[in-house]
Each structure stands twice: as C-alpha cells, then as structure tokens.
Amino acid sequence: MQGFLNLNKPAGFTSHDCVARVRRMLRLKRVGHGGTLDPAATGVLPIALGKATRLLQFLHQDKAYRATIRLGIVTSTDDLEGEIIASAPVSGLSLEAIGAALSMFQGKIQQVPPNYSAIQVQGKRLYDLARTGEKIEVPARVVEVFKIEILDWRPGDFPELDVEIACSSGTYIRAIARDLGAALQTGGTLAGLIRTQSSGFCLVDSLSLDELATQLEQGTFQPIPPTDALQHLGALTLPVTAAQRWCQGQRIPWDKPDGGVINSPLRVDDESDRFLGIGHLVESDDAHLLIPQMVFEPI
Incomplete structure (x- = not known):
C-alpha cells in the first residue's frame, strides 16, 4: 500500500501517536506525517503510506487554520495547555482596535517561535530545553501570513476572537496569539486550533480514525494517489523508451523548458499517466537534461 491519507487528527493525540495508530491499523511499517500538529489541535494531518514517505518533502507547503485567541491571559506555552503567567480582565477593547492590530501580522513578518516547540536550538528541541528550565534566546525568523x-468576536472579561489564517509552513499560530495580546497590551494565548488545509489536503475531505477503521473493515479504503497530492508541481511526460532509461537512473535530454522550472522539482509521468517519480531539469553545455531525483515506480 502506498499513497497518502488525509487524516483529521483528534484532540489529545500527538502527530506521532497518529502515525503509530495508522501503522497498526494498516499493518504497514513505512508510515510518516507532514506538518506536526500540537496535541490539543485538531484537523488535517497528512499521512504518507509506504514509498510515499519519500514524497513528503515535495508536498505543497502552505497551510490554513481556524484559531480561537483568548485575550487577557498569558501562558508559558502560548496556549491553554501551559501554566498561566499573567491574567487580568480586559476592558475598553473594541473590535476596530483588534482589526488594526491584526493587520500587523499579515505579509512577511518576523516571528519568535514559542519556547515549547519542536524547533531545534543548539541541537536540542525547544520543549526539552524549556522543561529543564534552561533559558534560551530563540532567534526570530521570517514567516508569511497570506x-x-x-x-467572530465574543466580548467579556476575557474576550475571545475567532480568526482564519492562511500562512506559510513554519508559522506558529500560538505565536500570533501571544504577539497579538502583546500588541493590544492585554496579553493573549491560543484557546483552540483547527488546521483546515495542509500539504494540499482539505479538512472537508479528511477521515477520522474511526472513519478509517470503518473503511478498512468494509474494504473500501483507498490511499490518495501521489499524482493527486503533487498537482502543484510542474509535470513532464516521458515516452516509453525515455521512461525506462529515466527509471534506471539515466539523464534524459530535454527541449529547452519554459522559464521557472530549471532546478525545481517536477512530477514525472509516463504516457499512461503512471507516476514515475520526481526529477529536475539542469542546464548542460548545449542542452537541458532531466535528472532523476527520486524514482518512485521502476519500470
């Protein structure tokens, strides 16, 4: 079995927990995931099955979320899972002021990841360093919020704001909640998170673990084909002889491509629309060459 599963991750499960559960359900050794979700978060968790684990790096990187931000509270983890560091009722805050502050978080922004995150600093995960009490200065990095x-907006002593966010890979929604609270001088933390899109997969098409179990029992489960998951990539179709040579690791001469595809990953198919793998074009002295980067299906 090979391909992808668009899993709707339940609350309380780590991404690793989901991989372990799917591995047992499918009786499959090679299972991986793309785009880690915090245990409290739910929503789209792309799962790769079999040889498709080698394709995770080529999936679409942009993501989208629905988030609930609670103002008036600051926590150690920038969400409700952490210790409350500060808490004070909010008064006199208008939706107009919130909208103006939110505009600061659109486009390319500098963002400091939460102390409790999987990012590595000095060879160690930040959440491991945070648990030991070690103080680490986390460098800011550039992310993009599209x-x-x-x-929705629910006023009160500790008002809550529901937002929809589309962003680049590596963006921490917890950090946006924290930084919005700082900009409003109220404090803020993430109170809920649903990932609605990831790696080209959408929440509306996802399967829960229970739904997956039902489909397996009924014999109706079909993995998402790699071709469907890689639609965002440019594609080249090889005739039979060239396809055989390419799958054997040979470089294939290619006509001059349109601009923008040199040295970019390309989906390679044969004339029967069979997905063969990932290649890339390079310039040689007098031609362009299609080079195998990952052969998925040998001929």
Missing part, C-alpha cells in the same frame, strides 16, 4: 480574517 490572509488573516476575523470570523
């Missing part, structure tokens, strides 16, 4: 939109 869209941030207010969905």
Whole structure:
C-alpha cells in the first residue's frame, strides 16, 4: 500500500501517536506525517503510506487554520495547555482596535517561535530545553501570513476572537496569539486550533480514525494517489523508451523548458499517466537534461 491519507487528527493525540495508530491499523511499517500538529489541535494531518514517505518533502507547503485567541491571559506555552503567567480582565477593547492590530501580522513578518516547540536550538528541541528550565534566546525568523480574517468576536472579561489564517509552513499560530495580546497590551494565548488545509489536503475531505477503521473493515479504503497530492508541481511526460532509461537512473535530454522550472522539482509521468517519480531539469553545455531525483515506480 502506498499513497497518502488525509487524516483529521483528534484532540489529545500527538502527530506521532497518529502515525503509530495508522501503522497498526494498516499493518504497514513505512508510515510518516507532514506538518506536526500540537496535541490539543485538531484537523488535517497528512499521512504518507509506504514509498510515499519519500514524497513528503515535495508536498505543497502552505497551510490554513481556524484559531480561537483568548485575550487577557498569558501562558508559558502560548496556549491553554501551559501554566498561566499573567491574567487580568480586559476592558475598553473594541473590535476596530483588534482589526488594526491584526493587520500587523499579515505579509512577511518576523516571528519568535514559542519556547515549547519542536524547533531545534543548539541541537536540542525547544520543549526539552524549556522543561529543564534552561533559558534560551530563540532567534526570530521570517514567516508569511497570506490572509488573516476575523470570523467572530465574543466580548467579556476575557474576550475571545475567532480568526482564519492562511500562512506559510513554519508559522506558529500560538505565536500570533501571544504577539497579538502583546500588541493590544492585554496579553493573549491560543484557546483552540483547527488546521483546515495542509500539504494540499482539505479538512472537508479528511477521515477520522474511526472513519478509517470503518473503511478498512468494509474494504473500501483507498490511499490518495501521489499524482493527486503533487498537482502543484510542474509535470513532464516521458515516452516509453525515455521512461525506462529515466527509471534506471539515466539523464534524459530535454527541449529547452519554459522559464521557472530549471532546478525545481517536477512530477514525472509516463504516457499512461503512471507516476514515475520526481526529477529536475539542469542546464548542460548545449542542452537541458532531466535528472532523476527520486524514482518512485521502476519500470
């Protein structure tokens, strides 16, 4: 079995827990995931099955979320799983002021990841360093928020804001909640998170673990084919003889490509629309060459 599973991760499960559960359910050794989700978060968790684990690096990187931000509270983890560091009722805060502050988080922004995160500093995970009490200065990094939109606003002593966020890979929604609270001088933390899109997969098409179990019992489960998951890549189709040579690791001469595809991953198919793997084009002295980067299906 090979391909992808669009899993709707339940709350309380780590991404690793989900991989372990799917591995047991499918009786499959090679299972991996793309884009870690915090245990409290739910939503799209792309799961690769069999040889498709080698394709995780080529999946679409952008993501989208629905998040609930609670103002008036600061926690050690920037979400409700952590210790409350500060808490004070919020007064006099308008939705207009929140909208103005949110605009600061759209586009390319500098973001400091939460102390409790899987990012490595000095060869160690930040959450491991945080648990030991070690103080580490985490460097800011550039991420991009394509869209941030207010969905709902519930006033009160500790008001809550529902937002929809589309962003680049590596963006921490917990950090946006924390930094919004700082910008409003109220404090803020993440109170809920659902990932609605990841790696080209959407929540509406996802399967829960229970739904997966039912499909397996009924014999109806079908992995998502690699071709469907890699639609965002440019594609080249090889005739039979060239496809055989390419799958044997040979470089294939290719006509001059359109701009923008040199040295970029390309989906390689044969004339029967069979997915063969990932290649890339390079310039040689007098031609362009299609080089195998990952052969998925030998001929």
